[in-house]
Amino acid sequence: MSEMILPPVTLEELDLLSTRANTVIDRLRDRVFAPGTAKSLDLRFNVRTAAQMVGRSDTLIREAENEGRLPEPEKxxxxxxxxxxxxxxxxxxxxxxxxxxxxxxxxxxxxxxIQNFKGGVGKSTLVTHVSQYLALQGYRVCVIDCDSQASTTSVFGLNPDVDIDEDEETLYPFFRHGGPQDLRYALRGTYWPGIALIAANLGLYDAEYELAGRMARESGFVMDRLREGIDSIRDHFDVILLDPPPALGMISLSVLRAADAIIVPTPPNNVDFGSTVHFLKMMSSTLNELEQIGGAHDYKFVKVLATKMNDGKSAHVAIKRMMDAVFSGDMLQSVLKDSAEIDNATANLQTVYEMTGASARTETHKRCRAYLDAIGREVEILMRKTWPSQREALSREGLL
Known part of the structure; x- marks a missing residue:
């Protein structure tokens, strides 16, 4: 047998590579997660912007401050x-x-x-930005990070490896046999007013095996375990956003059974569009199979959103046109365009909504913010359409 041109890579060399990679991650996290500090929200709004957000005139705000019904702003x-x-x-x-x-x-x-079985499609980017858009409007938001990669948890200012105990603070205890009966134990406040978080870390991956084992051992339908947990906390919120792992596993199936609605992020390229087609086929067939065991489960809406769109690429434009034709009324009208602003924010474990100072006054930032606001508004309208009490208001606004 002839010798290989390249020498084999030994386990010791793999260990060394892993150690070096961890060193890089540690340095990045040391920069972002300074010891003894907590992430804070530095956004400030002038009285004109405040009046727009509140839906009252700046004169009424001043009067309420003078009358003592509102505290005067800090000076x-x-x-x-x-x-x-x-x-x-x-x-x-x-x-x-x-x-x-x-x-x-x-x-x-x-x-x-926000679900797609393929990674890198903008799933966590959407979860973090949509949650913060809705919080800016005044809604009560819960974000549940179901992905052991914990990208969403990191953006919300937590170091998954240090700040999160998978045995007490993630979904993992809830999925275990004999675990907590509701999800209140895992809820934690964030630096964003109006947003609560159930965090994740790498230990959550063990829940895949836990759920698979329970499926084999128990007669009950464990795929609805997450839905039951969400039912225990949903009265406290207006919207609960789920960030599932990018794979067809037990947690992803639990998310499909727990969700009332789904948005499928899809970049307009051949590979990602093809993956989305397979995702929809798999989702349909899998849900049909689960329905035979656990009963029917319908959705209030399922929408496809084009993400990472680059108008300068003819292939993107062509595939987006095809997506509009194929999915027709199932496409969100807004588009998440490819933007360096999102990349720059993510590099610092931030969102575009958190950027302040000179960086938030550039035309590039304003354009990116407009894309994100358009998505947020569309999601907000869809959410309101699921609420019977909003019918009259939506009719007055010409949205029905």
């Missing part, structure tokens, strides 16, 4: 000028003026999954 110690309103202040104004957009008590919170 700079040196200049004495107002520093602007925080999102917490905005929500306090909404409460005083009665303009919080919370669902009516008889409406159900929407459980929305």
């Amino acid at each position: 700079d110690e040196k200049t004495g000028r107002r520093t602007g309103y925080s999102l917490h202040d905005i929500n306090n104004m909404r409460e005083v003026f009665g303009t919080l957009p919370h669902r009516a008590p008889d409406d159900d919170a929407l459980v929305l999954a």
Whole structure:
């Protein structure tokens, strides 16, 4: 037998490669997760923007401050000028003026999954930006990170390897036999007013084996375990966003059974579009099989969203045109375009909505923000259409 041109890679060399990779990750996290600090939201809004967000005039806001119904905004110690309103202040104004957009008590919170079995399609980017857009509008949002890669958890300021205990703070205990009976144990506040998080880390991957083992051992239908857990907390929120793993596994199937609605992010290229076609086929056949065991499960809406769109690439334009024709009314009208702003924000474990200062005043940032706002508005309208109490308001706005 002739010798190989390339020498074999030994386990010791793989261990060394893994150690070097961990060193790089540690340095990145040391830069982002400074010891003893917590991520904070530095957004401030002037009175004109506050009035638009609250739905009342700036005159009414000033009057409420003068009358003591609202606290006056903080002032700079040196200049004495107002520093602007925080999102917490905005929500306090909404409460005083009665303009919080919370669902009516008889409406159900929407459980929305951003799902595709292929990675790299913009799933976590959508979850983080849509959740923050809705929080800016005043909705009560819960984000459940179901992906052991924990990208969403990291963006919300938590180091998955240090800050999260998979035995107490992720979905993993809930999926175990004899685990907690509701999800309240895992809920945690975030630095974003109005957003709660159930975090993830690598240990959540063990839940795949736990669920598979329970399927084999138990007579009950464990695929609805996540849905039952969400039912235990949904009264506290207007929308619950699920970020599942990019694979057809037990957790992904649980997400499909738990969700009321699905958005499928799809970049307009041949590989990703083909993967989405396979995803939809697999989802349909798998749900049909699960229906035979656990009963029917319908969705309030299923929409496809073009992501990472580059208008300068003719192939992207052609495939997007084909997607519009094939999926017709099932496509979201808005598009998430390929943007360096998202890449720059992600590199610092941020979102575009968190960027402040000079970087938030560039034309590139404004264009990217417009794309994200358009997606958020469309999701918000779809969410409101699932609430019977919104029928009259939506009709007045010409949205029905």
